[in-house]
Amino acid sequence: MPCLRPPQMIEAIFFDFYNTLVRFWPPLPQIQHAACQNLGIRVPADRLARGYAIADLYFNEENHRWPLGERDTPARDEFFARYEQIILEESGVAVSLRMAKQIWDMAISVPKELVEFEETRPVLEELSERGYRLAVLTNLRRDMDELTQSLGIRQYLEFCITSRETGEKPATAIFEAALHRMALRPEQAMHVGDQPRSDVQGARDAGLLPVLIDRGGFHSDVADCDHIDSLEGLYPLLDRLVSC
DSSP: OOOOSOOSSOOEEEEOOBTTTEEEESOHHHHHHHHHHHTTOOOOGGGHHHHHHHHHHHHHHHHHHSOGGGSOHHHHHHHHHHHHHHHHHTTTOOOOHHHHHHHHHHHHTSOOEEEEOTTHHHHHHHHHHTTOEEEEEESOOSOHHHHHHHHTOGGGOSEEEEHHHHOOTTSTHHHHHHHHHHTOOGGGEEEEESOIIIIIIHHHHTTOEEEEEOTTSOOTTOOSSEEESSGGGHHHHHHHHOOO
16 A cells, blocks of 8 residues: 655655646647648658657757747747658658648647646646645746646646746756745655656756656656656655655
8 A cells, every 4th residue: 555645855746737747639749640641741640759759859959059939930930840840750751841841830720729638637636635745847938827727737736837937947947946935955856747858857957856757658768767657657656755
């Protein structure tokens, strides 16, 4: 039977938001596949998820180097054309930047919404009942209180901090701000996210325990942190840390 009290060290769990607690619906690979078909491009549907995972590494690296919010329209268009090109390259299809821009424009025109993963709410509820303090740390520049309220998960979170307030992960300021709000030391907190750079490296640099959620198994090369394939994977990990 799992121990039902918090561990001596970990008192708080911070979560990334997109691809950790929520995803887009319809799924982005599905939208990509339809856009490619409309333009006469054949791409293996089962490889697009990996394409997104690899392209997201580029996204995070580039956004850290030169934040998208600071780029003008031509620079943003160039970025997303290359992002789309990487998605398709990693899916086994080579296209020009011009064609990649057409596909991207078609894909982003499809209406979609953020929805929680199936296990998100039950896991947050269970962790809260176990006594863990929970918060969201995200690079999204959105009204997170309103968004999490609409998703039905706000009641489990002490707060949400966005990059608009502190700067973007992997810089340590966002982690330090969360620790300050909870009056905790770094070793008392865990951060769970899907990005090796912004989440794992950022949390480690701030002294937190990083956990990589790798739903597709695309980041097996990332070492020196625990890997989980769903939020439910936190249960055995936390149980190992608990001294009963």
